[in-house]
Amino acid sequence: MTETHADYQLSQLDQLEAESIHIFREVAAEFEKPVLMFSGGKDSIVMLRLAEKAFYPAKIPFPVLQVDTGYDFPEVLACRDSWVNRLGARLIVASVEDAIRDGIVVDDGKTSRNRLQIGTLLNALEEGAFTAAFGGGRRDEEKARAKERVYSHRDEFGQWDPKMQRPELWSLYNGRIHQGEHMRIFPISNWTELDIWHYIGREGIEIPSIYFSHQRRVFERDGMLLTESDFNPLRAGETVQERTVRFRTVGDLTLTGCVESDADTIDKIIDEVAIARVTERGATRGDDRFSEAAMEDRKKEGYF
Amino acid sequence: MSDHTAGLTQAQKAEQIRTMDLLRFATAGSVDDGKSTLIGRLLLDSKSIFEDQLEAVEATSQSKGYDYTDLALLTDGLRSEREQGITIDVAYRYFATPTRKFIIADTPGHVQYTRNMVTGASTADLGLVLVDARQGLTEQSRRHAVILSLLRVPHLVLAVNKMDLVDFSRDVYEKIHHEFTQFATKLNIPDLEVIPISALQGDNVVNRSEKMSWYSGPTLMHHLEHVHVASDRDLVDVRFPVQYVVRPKSDEYHDYRGYGGMVAGGVLKPGDEVVVLPSGMTSKIAGIDLFDQEVTEAFPPMSVTVRLEDDVDVSRGDMIARPANAPKPSQDIDAMICWMTNEPLRPRQKLAIKHTTRSARALVKDIQYRLDVNTLHRDQDTKELGLNEIGRVQLRTTVPLLCDPYSKNRTTGSFILIDEATGVTVGAGMINSAS
Numbered sequence: 156m157t158e159t160h161a162d163y164q165l166s167q168l169d170q171l172e173a174e175s176i177h178i179f180r181e182v183a184a185e186f187e188k189p190v191l192m193f194s195g196g197k198d199s200i201v202m203l204r205l206a207e208k209a210f211y212p213a214k215i216p217f218p219v220l221q222v223d224t225g226y227d228f229p230e231v232l233a234c235r236d237s238w239v240n241r242l243g244a245r246l247i248v249a250s251v252e253d254a255i256r257d258g259i260v261v262d263d264g265k266t267s268r269n270r271l272q273i274g275t276l277l278n279a280l281e282e283g284a285f286t287a288a289f290g291g292g293r294r295d296e297e298k299a300r301a302k303e304r305v306y307s308h309r310d311e312f313g314q315w316d317p318k319m320q321r322p323e324l325w326s327l328y329n330g331r332i333h334q335g336e337h338m339r340i341f342p343i344s345n346w347t348e349l350d351i352w353h354y355i356g357r358e359g360i361e362i363p364s365i366y367f368s369h370q371r372r373v374f375e376r377d378g379m380l381l382t383e384s385d386f387n388p389l390r391a392g393e394t395v396q397e398r399t400v401r402f403r404t405v406g407d408l409t410l411t412g413c414v415e416s417d418a419d420t421i422d423k424i425i426d427e428v429a430i431a432r433v434t435e436r437g438a439t440r441g442d443d444r445f446s447e448a449a450m451e452d453r454k455k456e457g458y459f
Numbered sequence: 460m461s462d463h464t465a466g467l468t469q470a471q472k473a474e475q476i477r478t479m480d481l482l483r484f485a486t487a488g489s490v491d492d493g494k495s496t497l498i499g500r501l502l503l504d505s506k507s508i509f510e511d512q513l514e515a516v517e518a519t520s521q522s523k524g525y526d527y528t529d530l531a532l533l534t535d536g537l538r539s540e541r542e543q544g545i546t547i548d549v550a551y552r553y554f555a556t557p558t559r560k561f562i563i564a565d566t567p568g569h570v571q572y573t574r575n576m577v578t579g580a581s582t583a584d585l586g587l588v589l590v591d592a593r594q595g596l597t598e599q600s601r602r603h604a605v606i607l608s609l610l611r612v613p614h615l616v617l618a619v620n621k622m623d624l625v626d627f628s629r630d631v632y633e634k635i636h637h638e639f640t641q642f643a644t645k646l647n648i649p650d651l652e653v654i655p656i657s658a659l660q661g662d663n664v665v666n667r668s669e670k671m672s673w674y675s676g677p678t679l680m681h682h683l684e685h686v687h688v689a690s691d692r693d694l695v696d697v698r699f700p701v702q703y704v705v706r707p708k709s710d711e712y713h714d715y716r717g718y719g720g721m722v723a724g725g726v727l728k729p730g731d732e733v734v735v736l737p738s739g740m741t742s743k744i745a746g747i748d749l750f751d752q753e754v755t756e757a758f759p760p761m762s763v764t765v766r767l768e769d770d771v772d773v774s775r776g777d778m779i780a781r782p783a784n785a786p787k788p789s790q791d792i793d794a795m796i797c798w799m800t801n802e803p804l805r806p807r808q809k810l811a812i813k814h815t816t817r818s819a820r821a822l823v824k825d826i827q828y829r830l831d832v833n834t835l836h837r838d839q840d841t842k843e844l845g846l847n848e849i850g851r852v853q854l855r856t857t858v859p860l861l862c863d864p865y866s867k868n869r870t871t872g873s874f875i876l877i878d879e880a881t882g883v884t885v886g887a888g889m890i891n892s893a894s
Contacts, residue, residue, distance in 0.1 A: 325869065
């Protein structure tokens with residue numbers, strides 16, 4: 156038995172956990188065919204943990220869907236496999252390469268893999284006839300997300316229309332959809348980056364090793380440190396150096412920058428996050444920096 | 460994000476995280492009241508703004524030709540809103556101090572956005588109403604207080620803003636304070652604090668104002684950090700809406716059958732006698748699981764899995780309560796409803812209703828009156844409720860609801876109404892009584 160709460164107070168982290176578990180259960184109860192979208196990042200790992208808790212000792216009652224950009228960090232895929240095996244969950248991989256080959260998305264050489272993910276994802280959702288897709292979006296990430304609902308309605312084209320979103324009151328979620336539509340579900344809407352780290356620390360759960368400080372061969376581009384890779388040919392004037400780095404976000408490795416850091420434990424990462432002066436996306440995600448409204452545009456198209 | 464833990468040991472940090480609690484508060488107001496500036500100020504002074512966010516806002520302010528950084532730009536999220544210079548939806552913001560995390564539900568103030576205000580207030584522990592010290596109480600600030608009171612937000616702060624524009628005058632503050640206290644007697648506001656501030660200059664927001672030495676009360680941030688919210692929960696009346704039946708059907712947990720849900724009221728303990736509604740069957744709590752741990756008790760708002768001693772038939776939509784203290788199942792509901800869509804609510808209309816984990820259909824039997832949220836006048840001649848209007852309505856439901864008055868329990872006393880054709884949420888209801 157665990158300790159008694161003499162004052163009947165729940166810490167904010169416990170309250171966030173309780174709210175997220177409530178959302179997972181609500182969706183599992185009301186939707187015919189949910190799926191959990193897994194990016195490999197720390198947020199989606201926290202999602203897996205919350206789903207595990209929501210249904211324990213039963214297995215999570217929905218599959219895990221990952222969009223393989225072809226440019227994923229191997230450490231991230233290893234962590235994914237370890238989680239999926241431990242939970243006994245069904246993994247569906249939707250490959251951007253396959254989507255390009257099948258003509259579902261067009262690789263013009265200029266479009267980022269992150270953008271090509273959108274078409275690949277929408278196609279996988281449609282193929283699987285999924286009616287609800289859990290995503291790890293947090294409202295503190297970006298201004299366009301601040302107004303996102305926990306249940307975010309998508310039309311039959313997978314699009315998000317800010318004007319069509321339903322009012323969301325109390326803890327009463329409205330999961331009604333028409334044929335062909337689906338709902339994006341954001342169980343960790345109210346978590347901040349720091350909450351995520353505190354929770355990972357508290358739970359002692361496995362995250363991809365690239366979040367921790369390590370030696371890596373990197374080069375500088377557009378003010379970001381990118382990893383050396385066959386997918387990422389050097390341009391004129393770019394040179395590779397070995398540095399002590401870690402990643403703050405996980406995505407397409409051709410676009411996801413790392414930061415110089417000695418943080419090799421969760422506690423050290425938390426210290427670093429706590430004094431960070433630049434948002435995680437602003438610092439290391441080339442795809443969000445193109446315009447102030449970049450995220451809003453991608454969301455409308457059906458981005459996570 | 461500020462470094463609240465600098466200089467602490469890992470053990471002290473862990474303790475701080477373990478005890479940090481949560482305050483959800485709703486703000487209502489328009490651009491003119493300086494609401495966005497105030498939120499920007501709270502985020503900035505609590506060091507919750509990042510450099511790149513601030514730089515973006517500074518650049519936008521410059522390009523618009525302002526000679527100051529427009530903190531309001533920090534919170535205006537969607538492009539369409541930025542273009543129009545208004546906030547048209549509920550936006551959620553986050554900041555933290557060493558002892559508390561804050562979730563702000565930021566809502567627009569005009570009457571045509573009443574539904575957004577109701578949405579933001581539905582989950583709030585505290586409501587923050589802004590008035591412009593030069594204007595004093597307006598119809599809008601009264602309306603905000605009325606809505607917060609209707610939604611039973613237990614704590615209210617009236618921030619008298621722009622004190623810098625009235626020479627930090629004590630008389631101005633006292634007059635607004637007095638007028639508002641008079642008005643508040645007609646409402647249900649258990650806890651009220653009136654704070655004179657200047658959001659633009661930062662007086663009494665985080666730091667105490669040197670220009671208002673006559674004011675001895677707390678700064679806004681101090682009050683937000685210390686207002687006591689834990690006792691707002693009902694720890695007496697056990698209410699556990701069953702959300703999901705956990706049945707592993709595995710070899711290891713062959714006979715496991717647990718009822719997942721979020722505690723809506725009271726404290727549940729193993730060994731407690733319980734009744735399952737609507738069937739009325741009784742049993743005892745065999746155990747309460749939180750993931751792979753058994754807990755000795757469960758209270759709001761914990762999400763747990765309850766196991767019962769007897770193999771009674773329990774499914775989603777049922778409620779676990781105590782035999783001597785249970786809601787009476789009822790199909791006739793008397794409620795205040797906020798209408799949220801263009802097509803008006805009319806008698807004889809049929810809608811879908813969602814109450815706790817229970818879904819049913821509801822028939823509108825009567826609209827008793829429409830409440831004027833500016834004057835509290837009850838218009839009994841009304842035959843319908845339009846968009847953003849609030850009124851008292853009688854409903855008949857297809858199955859009994861297991862409900863309490865909203866004044867007793869904000870979870871078991873609330874519901875939403877859904878248009879069956881479009882699937883859109885069209886109404887929010889607060890139950891007065893059920894019979």
